[in-house]
Amino acid sequence: MQLALSINGRxxxxxxxxxxxxxxxxxxxxxxxxxxxxxxxxxxxxxxxLVDGLPVSSCCILAAQADGxxxxxxxxxxxxPEFERLEDAFTRHAALQCGFCTPGMLLTVSALxxxxxxxxxxxxxxxxxGNLCRCTGYRGILEAVADLAGAG
Amino acid sequence: MTTTVRQPATxxxxxxxxxxxxxxxxxxxxxxxxxxxxxxxxxxxxxLRSTIxxxxxxxxxxxxxxxxxxxxxxxxxxxxxxxxxxxGHAIKDRPIVAIDKVRFHGEQVAAVAAETPAAAAAAVExxxxxxxxxxxxxxxxxxxxxxxxxxxxxxTVPGLFHGLGELPPRDGNxxxxxxxxxxxxxxxxxxxxIVVEGEYTFxxxxxxxxxxxxxxxxxxxxxxxxxxxxxxxxLVRAEIxxxxxxxxxxVRIQVPYLGGGFGxxxxxxxxxxxxxxxxxxxxxxxxxxxVGESMVTTRRHNMRCRMRTAATADGRxxxxxxxxxxxxxxxxxxxxxxxxTAGDAAAGPYRWTAxxxxxxxxxxxxxxxxxxxxxxxxxxxxxxxSQVDEVARRAGVDPLELRRRxxxxxxxxxxxxxxxxxxxxxxxxxxxxxxxxxxxxxAPRVGRGVSVGLxxxxxxxxxxxxxxxxxxxxxxxxxxxxxxxQGPRTAFAQIAAEELGIDSELVTVRGADTRFTPxxxxxxxxxxxxxxxxxxxxxxxxxxxxxxxxxxxxxLDPDDYLALMRKHFGFSGGELIGRGEVAPVGTGxxxxxxxxxxxxxxxAEVEVDPSTGFVxxxxxxxxxxxxxxINPQLVERQDEGATLQGLGNAxxxxxxxxxxxxxxxxxxxxxxxxxxxLPDEMTCVIVENEDGPGPYGAKGCGExxxxxxxxxxxxxxxxxxxxxxxxPLTPERVWRxxxxxxxEGKWQQ
Numbered sequence: 001m002q003l004a005l006s007i008n009g010r011x012x013x014x015x016x017x018x019x020x021x022x023x024x025x026x027x028x029x030x031x032x033x034x035x036x037x038x039x040x041x042x043x044x045x046x047x048x049x050l051v052d053g054l055p056v057s058s059c060c061i062l063a064a065q066a067d068g069x070x071x072x073x074x075x076x077x078x079x080x081p082e083f084e085r086l087e088d089a090f091t092r093h094a095a096l097q098c099g100f101c102t103p104g105m106l107l108t109v110s111a112l113x114x115x116x117x118x119x120x121x122x123x124x125x126x127x128x129x130g131n132l133c134r135c136t137g138y139r140g141i142l143e144a145v146a147d148l149a150g151a152g
Numbered sequence: 153m154t155t156t157v158r159q160p161a162t163x164x165x166x167x168x169x170x171x172x173x174x175x176x177x178x179x180x181x182x183x184x185x186x187x188x189x190x191x192x193x194x195x196x197x198x199x200l201r202s203t204i205x206x207x208x209x210x211x212x213x214x215x216x217x218x219x220x221x222x223x224x225x226x227x228x229x230x231x232x233x234x235x236x237x238x239x240g241h242a243i244k245d246r247p248i249v250a251i252d253k254v255r256f257h258g259e260q261v262a263a264v265a266a267e268t269p270a271a272a273a274a275a276v277e278x279x280x281x282x283x284x285x286x287x288x289x290x291x292x293x294x295x296x297x298x299x300x301x302x303x304x305x306x307x308t309v310p311g312l313f314h315g316l317g318e319l320p321p322r323d324g325n326x327x328x329x330x331x332x333x334x335x336x337x338x339x340x341x342x343x344x345x346i347v348v349e350g351e352y353t354f355x356x357x358x359x360x361x362x363x364x365x366x367x368x369x370x371x372x373x374x375x376x377x378x379x380x381x382x383x384x385x386x387l388v389r390a391e392i393x394x395x396x397x398x399x400x401x402x403v404r405i406q407v408p409y410l411g412g413g414f415g416x417x418x419x420x421x422x423x424x425x426x427x428x429x430x431x432x433x434x435x436x437x438x439x440x441x442x443v444g445e446s447m448v449t450t451r452r453h454n455m456r457c458r459m460r461t462a463a464t465a466d467g468r469x470x471x472x473x474x475x476x477x478x479x480x481x482x483x484x485x486x487x488x489x490x491x492x493t494a495g496d497a498a499a500g501p502y503r504w505t506a507x508x509x510x511x512x513x514x515x516x517x518x519x520x521x522x523x524x525x526x527x528x529x530x531x532x533x534x535x536x537x538s539q540v541d542e543v544a545r546r547a548g549v550d551p552l553e554l555r556r557r558x559x560x561x562x563x564x565x566x567x568x569x570x571x572x573x574x575x576x577x578x579x580x581x582x583x584x585x586x587x588x589x590x591x592x593x594x595a596p597r598v599g600r601g602v603s604v605g606l607x608x609x610x611x612x613x614x615x616x617x618x619x620x621x622x623x624x625x626x627x628x629x630x631x632x633x634x635x636x637x638q639g640p641r642t643a644f645a646q647i648a649a650e651e652l653g654i655d656s657e658l659v660t661v662r663g664a665d666t667r668f669t670p671x672x673x674x675x676x677x678x679x680x681x682x683x684x685x686x687x688x689x690x691x692x693x694x695x696x697x698x699x700x701x702x703x704x705x706x707x708l709d710p711d712d713y714l715a716l717m718r719k720h721f722g723f724s725g726g727e728l729i730g731r732g733e734v735a736p737v738g739t740g741x742x743x744x745x746x747x748x749x750x751x752x753x754x755x756a757e758v759e760v761d762p763s764t765g766f767v768x769x770x771x772x773x774x775x776x777x778x779x780x781x782i783n784p785q786l787v788e789r790q791d792e793g794a795t796l797q798g799l800g801n802a803x804x805x806x807x808x809x810x811x812x813x814x815x816x817x818x819x820x821x822x823x824x825x826x827x828x829x830l831p832d833e834m835t836c837v838i839v840e841n842e843d844g845p846g847p848y849g850a851k852g853c854g855e856x857x858x859x860x861x862x863x864x865x866x867x868x869x870x871x872x873x874x875x876x877x878x879x880p881l882t883p884e885r886v887w888r889x890x891x892x893x894x895x896e897g898k899w900q901q
Contacts, residue, residue, distance in 0.1 A: 007893040008453065012327055015243075027188075032181075033181070033184075033187075034180075034181020034182070034187035035181075036185075036187075036362070036363070036364070036411070037187065037440075038362045038364070038411075038443065039443050039818070040442060040443065040818075041819055041820050042535050043818075043819040043820060044362060044819060045458060046362055055472070073179065073181070074181030075181050076177070077182070078180040078181065083180075086179070087175075087176065087179050087180070090175070090179055091171050091172065091175040091176075091179070092171070094169070094171070094172060094786060094789050096172065096175060096178050096179065096637075097637030097638065097639070097789065097793065098178075098361075098363070098409065098410060098411045098412045098636055098637030099174065099177075099178025099183050099409060099411070099637065100178055100181075100185065100363045100411030100412060101362055102178050102181075103181040105180075106179065114226075124827070125827045125828050126827075126828065128827045129286060129826045129827045129828045130826075131827070132362065132819075132826055133362075133639045134360055134361065134362055134412050134414070134793070134797070134824065135789075135793045136789055136792060136793050136794030137789070137793040137794070137795050137796035137797075137830070138786075138787055138792075138827050138830045138835065139789075139792045139834055140792070140829065141827075142827070142830065144485045146427040
């Protein structure tokens, strides 16, 4: 089937198999490997991308479901001017280690910052519970996000 | 090992929290992991895994699979007749794919290489295997019982890297046994005023590196190339060369960034199967595990333990007696080393009159168990430390005070023939106790606990590094250490910069490629900063010495480096190459070790809800006793990550088996800590006594907190009234224990 959508602000038209997952489409057809495969069951958040501005686990939706929508991956987010704030905060607080969860974490954070849902530490913890990180123990990420939310 | 501390020419490069050198790449999604890589003509591999825990393979029918469009080949045990297909760095007990028998649920039975992942998956579905089921040994007690079925009939064939002296022959299903003795414990127990004893259970745990095991292999003639998620590329290189009968130097392993390791990617995992499949296919093949497959590739050992501790009425620790059975699953993997390390940790760092430790590594029909961060110490510390607290309760002494009286001092013997204590444990435990408000008043149902232990760290101390000073004044460090998040590329840049008196931004540390990077034994056992870091320091110092010779003076100004190079080479090219090596002092044997004792000291404050059994961790503190912190922020982040893993290990992480079948093989059913599990306060106390054998007195960290935190949580829960002898501390278990206490009249309302 034919798919027409916006990826990181560019129009993309491609043939896809009806059963193809959005994650595989992004990684294998478009070479956008910033979205990572890990749990396959919408628990870990490593495959998170934004669809029409909202965080979505790309391992659990079909590419076909993104037809006509706007998809943002980490590669697209990193091109935006506001990304520098995120990058600066995560770097200063060493809010990353292996980096496997990091793109998904940043996409979730960017969407939630925009909607103002990260006011308190408790809100940050609750809102980011869908993005696992096995390395950092979350402390550095919490500090970075609290910094961003406070400064925002 | 000796360390030269040099006065830096510019501001210090070490002891400061320089930003991670890999931050931009990782934050922008540009960092490459093996799963992101493509190799020309690459095929996709998929593995058929056993659906039963133990059985004879009657037949494998691959005819239908071979006709699936896009399939290039199907590999089974019958394809391995030209080599000895058994491997294992400790014991060569494991076939590349099952031969005649399957020994655990999830064992590799066949593999398919195909043009697309979908074709490979369809072909795996089309393979028909007929099994004749055999009795399943689902736990260690069954496996050591008289007349138990043998998991393997093979005699023990030592692997290349067990590092444990002469391996004894297999004794039934016991593949290795580690014993330590001091004095005559029985005589002490007979007369002791306090004797604490109990039986304890530790669960199987999944490391969950978020990136699953992934390998690309390419075989051309007698050259083998691998891109692999391996922590120890040089050890894997040797095993692959040995298995496929090619020279060591013909095996090239490249390791890009790893998406976490925690021990799960130590030693050889999916590499042999991927090479065998690529060899048959005649084209490169990628195999990428799903989470459920990585769970059966390796895990933490589950364990049963009986322990007794003897003390005087006023709380002087006298003797300890430990017997434990480690379930290593169907193949040894790193089990022998895990068991030896556990044996070293079992007594605990106290001034014992006598002890007896007897730790066995037992084959069963579960998936193989190997390394997971702070192995051995995590298994034993919570048990030993809970008995120390019970002694304190019976003696009426504050647990912190009891430890002050009994802990070893620096320089005292930890284990006969081994390295004496190289840390200030009393100081460490006092600091973490303070951090959780040890002497503050407590609300009802709130408890506090501390724990102290040691972990034999450093593994075998062999590392080398090369520094290249380029003609533009920049430095490249080549070292085999794997960057899996812990930050060696940042720390090593700081060390080289410190030696050369330049800014660490001018130093780039490259990843492992065994064709070009010099030998490094492994990335694990908290060894990299200490041992590989020392090799980097020596390589940078070697460049500096060369510059001093060129200049004819030891008074060097880094601003003159380029002029000196031009003077030496006669043009604006060339490069100075510095070499650094670390080799063992003495024979480097395990008995003489460890390289250093990693400190495992922590404290916790918990709150228990008696109506649900739910335990909430309110505060934690850990001591990062690192000698000298090269990058304090990275040290803190290591301890915080280990703290959360320890919290998961203590409270809810558990692989659940029934008759050898793994029941919770997805993250829906196997829960790991999320943001919501973060304690209200998490403190990492960095201790810098410059007493380590690494550069500037540094020693490793990052594992100790994982052993310390579960023990501190168990002791805090006991302080709140609930003494437990089984992990994890799930609400159900805690609630049931509270009901028992109520029935016994021991529950304080």
